[in-house]
Amino acid sequence: MNSDNTQNKFLKNENVQQIKTNIKMKNVIITSFILALVLSSCADKSQAPAAAPAPLLPVSVITSANTTTDAEYPAAIQGTVDVEIRPQVSGNLDRVLVDEGAYVSKGQTLFKINERPFREQLNNALASLHAYEAALINAQLEVDKLTPLVQNKVVSDYQLKTAKASQKIAAANIEQAKAMVASAKINLGYTNVTAPVSGYIGRLPKKQGSLVSATDVEALTTLSDVHEVFAYFSLSETDFINFKSQYAGNSIGDKIKKLPPVSLILADNNAYPQTGKIDMVDGQFDKTTGAITLRATFPNANGTLRSGNTGKIRLGLQHDDAILVPQSATIEMQDKVFVFTVGTDNKVTKMPITVIGKSGTNYLIKDGVKSGDQIVLSGIDKLQEGQLIQPEKSAKVAQITNKK
Structure with a gap:
């Protein structure tokens, strides 16, 4: 029994030693692994690439x-003359003698209004004139008859005075009749609607047979003289002050004479081939917009520009x-x-x-x-x-x- 117990104790002690040995081996392996990781990390850091160099710029x-500098301002283009053609008498439109967009000369007949009522008015006025002229002759005869009778005291001078008064009334009636004749002639002339200037015809809303009147809201057409065109644009108060300070002169008129030519940029962003000249500065600022209007004039002999075109005025400003x-x-x-x-x-x-x-x-x-x-x-x-x-x-x- 004692030998068996001794043998068992020996086996137990040997197992304990083996467990301790195994634990020590595991600790060594873990420590070695951690050390390897640390060394690997340090090696990676030592091999990291250097920071990128500063860029060469x-x-x-x-x-x-x-x-x-070039400053651009929106501009509205108008002809030197833009007029509405309106009838000055009422009547039926007999004939339309032009087409839309046509070029017409000053004095050319554009529309013909039925003239018969106005010709009859002229005939009536002429008849009245002739009647008053006859009345004047009759009154003159009466005066001539009574004058010697009054001088010879055959009749009283009252009758002569009455005859002379009738003579003056007849003369006044003649003047009135002449005015009526002149008025009738004017109205008859208004049946021919003519062009006041040379230019291009706009739209024709009234057609042949339409009843037209001087009180119509819509005009017969518009007529634009565009041998030169006006480009209107606006400057703010600050821009206008800078604009004035650029050029010498005691007045705006003096400064305008020294302004350089300006360019017109059309809606397609191309420059109009001819330069213009600023020739007008408005007399006051617009209270609503706080801007002042300027006008530049451009030649337009070939009719490239029309009233209603838009564009931009390119204005050069000098900076020192x-x-x-x-x-x-x-x-x-x-x-x-x-x-x-x-x-x-x-x-x-x-x-x-x-x-x-x-x-x-x-x-x-x-x-x-x-x-x-x-x-x-x-x-x-x-x-x-x-x-x-x-x-x-x-x-x-x-x-x-x-x-x-």
């Missing part, structure tokens, strides 16, 4: 220059020592325009600018940058505030200038 130093920035060097965000300026540490700053005009492909700048500042010219769509760059200067982009 073209920059330019902003300079000031004398330049001209202006700050210019290429449009390609700007970025627009939320209705604001920005450039990226470059500091002495080659880091960029996103700077808002105030644009007051365009000159070619450049913006004219009021605020935001100044002469001597450096800006990035391209590649700005991927730049971020404070980013480091490598400035690249070349002869082509070293300066931004625009000569007068």
Whole structure:
């Protein structure tokens, strides 16, 4: 029994030792694995690629220059004469002697109104005139008969005075009858509706046989003299002040004489081949819009422009020592325009600018940058505030200038 117990104790002790050994082996394996992971991580970090180099971007130093900006203003075009052709007497439209869009000369008959009622009125007036002329002759005879009788005191002078009064009434009736004849002739003449100026005929809403009247709401047609055309456009109060300050002269009239020619941009964005001249400035500002109207006159000998055309007046304004920035060097965000300026540490700053005009492909700048500042010219769509760059200067982009 004792030997069996001793053997069992020995076996138990051997099992305990084996378990401890196994635990130690597991701890060593876990520690080795963790150490391997740490070493692998450190190796990965040591092999990580270096940070990307700062991008090489073209920059330019902003300079000031004398330049001209083009400002465009919506314009309404009218002929030098735009008239409505209306009848001055009532009657049936016998004939329409022109077609829509036709060119007519001054004095040419356009419409013929039935003249028979007016010819009868003239005949009636002439008949009245002849009757009054006969009455005057009769009155004169009466005066001639009574004059010697009064002188010889055969009859009283009362009868002579009455005869002379009748004579004056007859003479007055003749004058009235002559006026009626003249009026009838005028009305008869109005049955021929003629062109007051040379120009182009508009639409013809009234056709042959229509009853027309001087009180009609709608005119017979319109007539436009467009050998020259007027382009009306408006300037705001600020634009007008700047406009006036550009040119010498003590009065608006003096300034107008020194204004340069202006261009007309048509609805298809092409420029009208001939330049115009500003020749009128309205006498006051419109209280509703706060703008003042100007007029430019353009030659139109071939009739290219018609009344009712629209377009834009392109007006050049001179600027001295202006700050210019290429449009390609700007970025627009939320209705604001920005450039990226470059500091002495080659880091960029996103700077808002105030644009007051365009000159070619450049913006004219009021605020935001100044002469001597450096800006990035391209590649700005991927730049971020404070980013480091490598400035690249070349002869082509070293300066931004625009000569007068």
